[in-house]
Amino acid sequence: MFLSRRTLLATLAAAPLASLASRSAFAAYPDRPIRLIVPFAPGGNADLVGRLLAESMAPSLGQSLVVENRAGAGGSLGAGVVAQSAPDGYTLLIGSNGPLTVNPFMQAKLSYDPLKDFTAVGLANLAPHAIVVNPGVPAKTVAELVALSKTRTINIATSGTGSAGHMTLVRFMTATGATLTHVPYKGGSTPVPDTLSGVVDGLMTEMSTALPHHKAGKLRILAVASSARSPQVGVVPTMIEAGLKDFLAASYVGLLAPAKTPPDVIDALQKALVKALATNLVQDRFLATGAELVPEPLQTSKGFAEYIRREFDATAVAAKAAGLKPE
Numbered sequence: 001m002f003l004s005r006r007t008l009l010a011t012l013a014a015a016p017l018a019s020l021a022s023r024s025a026f027a028a029y030p031d032r033p034i035r036l037i038v039p040f041a042p043g044g045n046a047d048l049v050g051r052l053l054a055e056s057m058a059p060s061l062g063q064s065l066v067v068e069n070r071a072g073a074g075g076s077l078g079a080g081v082v083a084q085s086a087p088d089g090y091t092l093l094i095g096s097n098g099p100l101t102v103n104p105f106m107q108a109k110l111s112y113d114p115l116k117d118f119t120a121v122g123l124a125n126l127a128p129h130a131i132v133v134n135p136g137v138p139a140k141t142v143a144e145l146v147a148l149s150k151t152r153t154i155n156i157a158t159s160g161t162g163s164a165g166h167m168t169l170v171r172f173m174t175a176t177g178a179t180l181t182h183v184p185y186k187g188g189s190t191p192v193p194d195t196l197s198g199v200v201d202g203l204m205t206e207m208s209t210a211l212p213h214h215k216a217g218k219l220r221i222l223a224v225a226s227s228a229r230s231p232q233v234g235v236v237p238t239m240i241e242a243g244l245k246d247f248l249a250a251s252y253v254g255l256l257a258p259a260k261t262p263p264d265v266i267d268a269l270q271k272a273l274v275k276a277l278a279t280n281l282v283q284d285r286f287l288a289t290g291a292e293l294v295p296e297p298l299q300t301s302k303g304f305a306e307y308i309r310r311e312f313d314a315t316a317v318a319a320k321a322a323g324l325k326p327e
Helices: 005-025 045-061 073-083 097-105 142-149 164-176 191-197 207-215 263-277 280-288 301-321
Strands: 034-038 065-069 091-096 118-133 155-158 181-184 202-206 220-224 250-258
Touching: 034 045, 034 073, 045 065, 045 091, 045 118, 045 250, 045 263, 045 280, 073 091, 073 097, 073 118, 073 250, 091 097, 091 118, 097 164, 097 301, 118 142, 118 164, 118 207, 118 263, 118 301, 142 220, 155 164, 155 191, 164 181, 164 202, 164 301, 191 202, 191 207, 202 207, 207 220, 250 263, 250 301, 263 280
Parallel strands: 034 065, 034 091, 155 181, 155 202
Antiparallel strands: 091 250, 118 202, 118 220, 118 250
């Protein structure tokens, strides 16, 4: 085929641009910094986990992960930002109970579907819930608390109506038959001073919140909703050991990407997450707070997605039992 001089020159001129475009299109992921959206204000557990993952995943990915706090609407604002972002692996969510498995039963108008608008990368942190009482409460076991609740009023606080702790409290009462009066506060740390002073009898909260006060003898942890006893307080039984069959409950934190993010990108992120979770730095930090190390199957995209589904279903049952409706 004969090419004119003009056509030949045009073809040669376009070749470098085509080559550049091809290299750009198939550049190895990631080739620029990654945004890590924490849908809460700085200082909480999700923020702590997000910043630790940003630090520990960066070496494997070869790029920095920049934490961006986007608080609002109980985590729904930040989650919505990620759900509506390009599915290219450069905007990720530090997801937890609130935006993923609690808010759907509390907020009537979410800007996202937690089961359809995200692709799970892996579960990173489990902060088991614990039933805690003031030392003045004459109950040293779950059985004693249940029996006591049938003879007098026992007020148990949580961080709020519809919170993860509230859902666990509802499940606890259903499983044990305890007659407990729920006292909802606004925020995770707010009910602690009132429990310490005896204004309320106890609270359902994360192990990390109760641990320092338990060690100081100012609060008493009756049981922890984890699969095994915490190494921080080995004498405290699990809920299962206390007679509650298969009773597990935790505030969880994991990594997610927008739906339709390419599988190879999810795979790269998952591998970096698994490697980070295996480091002494991450494990020591988590264990020091009373967290439970995440089982390896849940560190995967498939495992975390199944975990979210189970938590969603369990919360649906608890929300119905508590008479909660989205508003």
